[in-house]
Amino acid sequence: MKNNLKSKIEYCGLNYKTEIRKLVLINVGFLLLSSVVYLFLKELNFLIYISLLQLVLDYLLLSKYSTKMKQLDEERENEFVTIISYFEVFISNKNNVYQSFCKLVQYSSDWMKDLITNFIKEIDSDKTVQPFINFANNFKPKIVSNIMLSIFTMVDQGESFEQVNQFQILFEQLLKSKKLENLEKKQRSLSILASLPLIGAAGMTITLTISVISIIGDLVNVI
Secondary structure (H helix, E strand, C coil), X not given: CHHHHHHHHHXXXXXXXXXXXXXXXXXXXXXXHHHHHHHHHCCHHHHHHHHHHHHHHHHHHHHHHHHHHHHHHHHHXXXXXXXXXXXXXXXXXXXXXXXXXXXXXXXXXXXXXXXXHHXXXXXXXXXXXXXXXXXXXXXXXXXXXXXXXXXXXXXXXXXCHHHHXXXXXXXXXXXXXXXXXXXXXXXXXXXXXXXHHHHHHHHHHHHHHHHXXXXXXXXXXXX
C-alpha cells in the first residue's frame, strides 16, 4: 500500500513526504476538533458527522493521485498523437527518422522533450530496436509500440513508400482510437450529469433521516 501510494505521488511529480505530512496534519486536526466537540458539547451526533467528513476527505485526498495519474497519461497520449502528426509531416518532406525526431524537440512539452532527447541519445549509442521499445514503454496503448516499431523499420530498411505507408496506416488507427475514446469520455460525463439530481435527492433524504432520528432522540431524553 505504502509503495503503491508513493509511486502514485511521485508519478504525479509531487513530493511524497510533503503529501503524507499534509494528510497527517489534516487527520490530526480532525481528531483535535472531535475532542473539543466532545468535551464542550457532549454531542455524539456531531462526532459522527465529523468522522464521516474526515473519511470522505481522506478518500478524496488519496484518490486524487489516481485521478491525476489518469489525467497525465491522457495528456501524454494526446501529445504523442500530436508530435507523431508532426513527425509524419517531416517524413513526408524528405527528412529521415533521426532528423524528424530532432525537429520534434522544439514542439514538445518539458516531459516529452526529455523523453525525445533521451531517445535520440539512445539511438546514437544503440542501433537496435531497443530505443524504440523503451520510448513506447512510456505509453499505455499497445498501438504506440506498433507505431514505434514501424518507425524503426524506416531506419532499418529506409524511408521507402511502403514503410511510410505502413506507418501512416498505424497512425490513422491511433487517431481513430483516440476519437472513439474521447467520444466515450463525453458520453460518460453526460451520464454522470444526468445522475446528479438522483444523488442530490439521496443526500437530502439521508440528511433528513439523520435529523429526524436526532430530534426523536432528544425528545426521548426529555421525556
